[in-house]
Amino acid sequence: MDTRNILIIDNYWGRRLxxxxxxxxxxxxxxxxxxNNEALLKDRLFLKKFNVAILNILKxxxxxxxxxxxxxxxxxxxxxxRHLVSLLKNAQGIIKKDSPFELLASVEAxxxxxxxxxxxxKKDFFQQLHLHEQSLVSEGLKDLPALLTKMEMKVVEELISDKTNQQIxxxxxxxxxxxxxxxxxxxQKLQVNSRVGLAVKITRASLIGSASLYGREFQENRQFI
Incomplete structure (x- = not known):
């Protein structure tokens, strides 16, 4: 099995781990x-070595x-x-601090x-993103079905059903x-930079986030994995 290289970005710089x-x-x-050097975050060759980065710094x-x-x-x-979670739309994982279970589960996901x-x-995340995206909805988000092909919609539906690319x-x-x-x-069509952003934008546009399909179950009970 290939080695999983993980980059840790933590306030413990220069102190105990x-x-x-x-x-x-x-x-x-x-x-x-x-x-141990913030400048390395701009070094593409340095970052290329890592499979995932874990941040204990919310920036x-x-x-x-x-x-x-x-x-x-x-x-x-x-x-x-918690009031800052809307800053993290490009993250692939958002977990609470001091939770070993969530840390390991998120890395594996x-x-x-x-x-x-x-x-x-989850509640804080969706509430805040909803406020930030209300203006986008008023500018045409409800017309998103016209932007995506039928197959793109099917793939996104499976993605929001917590499936990996291989499972889809x-x-x-x-x-x-x-x-x-x-x-x-x-x-690209929906102008988002991550799978999380894609799932949230689609759901908030009420394309596949209806009560009969995912609705409350999706927003209250399900993990993105």
């Missing part, structure tokens, strides 16, 4: 690197920079930071091509590469 990450060592294929510029360089990011959010959102943070491919009898193409095409 956060014991929270010890759970990742239970995975023998995991190798952790603790960032939008860090998440956006990693997204631009195609490095999946998982962000830990504290109780006093992202590694499979999915994304993960803590149940405890198996369900729709497509190749994994074709599924990746449809997801990338949908993201």
């Amino acid at each position: 956060n014991p929270l990450y010890n759970i990742l060592y239970s995975k023998q294929d995991s190798k952790l690197h603790y960032l 939008r510029e860090y998440v956006n920079n990693l997204s631009e360089k195609s490095i999946p990011s998982i962000v830990m959010v504290g109780s006093k930071e 992202v590694e499979k091509g999915g994304f993960y959102l803590s149940n405890e943070l 491919a198996d369900t729709l009898y497509l190749s994994k590469r074709t599924v990746e193409y449809y997801i990338a095409s949908s993201m």
